[in-house]
Amino acid sequence: MDVDSFYYIPVTDEQDENEYLSSLIKKWNEKRKTIDKIRNYFQTNFPDTWEAGKSYRNVLSIYAETHFPFASSAAGHDYWVDMDTGKIEYIEPINFLMHKVNVAPSFYEFCTGLQCS
Numbered sequence: 001m002d003v004d005s006f007y008y009i010p011v012t013d014e015q016d017e018n019e020y021l022s023s024l025i026k027k028w029n030e031k032r033k034t035i036d037k038i039r040n041y042f043q044t045n046f047p048d049t050w051e052a053g054k055s056y057r058n059v060l061s062i063y064a065e066t067h068f069p070f071a072s073s074a075a076g077h078d079y080w081v082d083m084d085t086g087k088i089e090y091i092e093p094i095n096f097l098m099h100k101v102n103v104a105p106s107f108y109e110f111c112t113g114l115q116c117s
Contacts, residue, residue, distance in 0.1 A: 002073050002074050003071050003072075003073065003079065003114060004071075004072050004073055004074040004076075005021060005022040005071065005072055006021055006022070006070060006071045007021070007022050007023070007024035007027060007069060007070055007071060007072070008021050008022070008023060008024060009023075009024050009025065022072065024069070027072065028069075031076075060091075063080075063091075066082065066083055066084055067080040067081065067082055067083060067089070068080060068081050068083055070107075073090070075092075077090065077091060077092045077093075078090070078091055079103065079110075081107055086105075086106045086107060087102065087104070087105055087106070088102075088103040088104040088105075088106070088107060088109075088110040089101065089102055089103060090103050
């Protein structure tokens with residue numbers, strides 16, 4: 001697994017990013033725009049597929065109530081910390097299903113396991 005960047009919560013709207021840090025707010029706004037484009041495309045061209053994906057979106061909404069995204073992979077998928085247990089998980093959508101990978105038992109273990117490539 002790779003980490004492309006860690007998220008941070010900017011103090012001001014003008015706070016700059018660098019190649020290793022991404023504004024959590026900016027990243028999620030970009031994802032929201034992408035999701036809107038995908039939604040419009042699928043609703044127009046593949047309404048049955050869009051309906052099938054509703055369960056994935058509902059599961060992700062529930063998941064986000066107890067988890068917090070803190071980093072992303074080069075593929076744009078997020079690493080999440082479980083706010084109840086501290087475990088680190090990686091979420092990858094596969095065919096409208098939420099594929100969860102347990103990555104590390106804690107944020108400390110996650111960080112100490114990172115390697116440069």
